[in-house]
Amino acid sequence: MNAEAQKSRRWTLWLPLALFAGFVVLVLFGLLRPADRDVASAMIGKPLPTFDLRPAVPDRPGLASSNFGDGKPRLLNIFASWCIPCAIEAPQLDRLRAAGVEIDGIAIRDRREDVTAFLARYGNPFSRIGADDVSAVQLAIGSSGVPETFVIDGKGVIRYQHIGEIRADQVPLILEKLEEAGK
Amino acid sequence: MKRIVLILAMLLAFPAFAQDSLPPAPYAYRQLDDPEQEAKAQELMETLRCLKCQSQSIADSDAPMAGDMRSQVRMRIAAGEEPAAIRAWLVERYGDYVSYAPRVTSLTWPLFAVPLFLVTLAAVLLRRRFARASK
Numbered sequence: 001m002n003a004e005a006q007k008s009r010r011w012t013l014w015l016p017l018a019l020f021a022g023f024v025v026l027v028l029f030g031l032l033r034p035a036d037r038d039v040a041s042a043m044i045g046k047p048l049p050t051f052d053l054r055p056a057v058p059d060r061p062g063l064a065s066s067n068f069g070d071g072k073p074r075l076l077n078i079f080a081s082w083c084i085p086c087a088i089e090a091p092q093l094d095r096l097r098a099a100g101v102e103i104d105g106i107a108i109r110d111r112r113e114d115v116t117a118f119l120a121r122y123g124n125p126f127s128r129i130g131a132d133d134v135s136a137v138q139l140a141i142g143s144s145g146v147p148e149t150f151v152i153d154g155k156g157v158i159r160y161q162h163i164g165e166i167r168a169d170q171v172p173l174i175l176e177k178l179e180e181a182g183k
Numbered sequence: 184m185k186r187i188v189l190i191l192a193m194l195l196a197f198p199a200f201a202q203d204s205l206p207p208a209p210y211a212y213r214q215l216d217d218p219e220q221e222a223k224a225q226e227l228m229e230t231l232r233c234l235k236c237q238s239q240s241i242a243d244s245d246a247p248m249a250g251d252m253r254s255q256v257r258m259r260i261a262a263g264e265e266p267a268a269i270r271a272w273l274v275e276r277y278g279d280y281v282s283y284a285p286r287v288t289s290l291t292w293p294l295f296a297v298p299l300f301l302v303t304l305a306a307v308l309l310r311r312r313f314a315r316a317s318k
Contacts, residue, residue: 039234042278082203109203109247134208135251142276144234144248 038163041142041150047157048076049140053130056107056115063104063130069156073181075103075174076150077126078138080110081118083146089165090122096171097125101178105129108138108146149174153181203247210257211250217261224257227266230283231256231273240283 048065055062079086105126107115132138151160159181215221233244241249259269273281
């Protein structure tokens with residue numbers, strides 16, 4: 001074997017170790033980076049699917065897709081009385097309501113008396129509340145949990161999805177998204 | 184300390200609270216009467232991801248939302264819808280994430296191409312080595 005070939009052999013000797021080191025870096029990266037477990041809806045930019053839900057509580061009308069698209073952007077909040085983060089986001093929804101935002105709700109797998117008790121305790125910012133007993137509308141709009149909040153524009157098109165509770169510092173973000181949807 | 188106890192208490196209390204009190208959807212735990220349709224539904228449900236639990240299929244999960252998805256799948260199959268159409272309907276809403284059946288797309292093609300490439304490379308290298316050895 002000549003010197004040239006030996007030189008190239010020496011170099012390839014380190015290749016497996018380099019590959020292994022690269023693999024370790026990849027594993028460490030996957031271990032240390034906080035994984036994103038949110039499942040984003042692929043329905044952003046598409047019109048709301050057709051639905052018609054019965055009222056979830058006696059003192060608010062039910063919710064149908066035909067209630068949207070009246071020219072004004074609105075929030076669609078997916079919640080449930082059995083969901084703790086939903087209670088945490090209640091003050092933020094009240095703030096949005098106070099700022100003049102119209103909010104419609106969909107109660108997932110919930111009983112009338114439970115929703116009533118939940119709203120009595122944490123406040124009722126909703127204009128309409130539909131009851132989704134088998135998560136049918138939730139599946140149709142690509143929502144994978146509670147709470148989730150969708151910005152629906154004046155034409156009834158889904159413009160933004162907020163996954164998880166709206167925290168106090170996220171109220172301006174929601175207002176901004178509503179304004180964008182109103183343009 | 185108090186805060187830690189509070190956080191622990193909340194973590195422990197959460198699963199108990201995070202269940203609804205409604206009965207499961209009609210076909211969440213009930214098979215379709217037609218065994219052929221049920222087999223079709225079962226095959227599909229095993230390749231749809233539970234959105235709440237994420238490492239289980241909806242056929243394996245007891246999450247209420249997985250039950251609702253099973254019920255919807257069974258009712259659609261019973262109504263004569265094809266499994267491929269139901270999968271497409273869900274993928275339209277949740278992206279490829281919801282499906283366990285791999286698809287070749289502009290993002291996933293390397294997964295299919297790289298093994299082919301490696302096998303070809305190995306074959307070429309081995310052939311060269313054997314050719315050299317037999318000289």
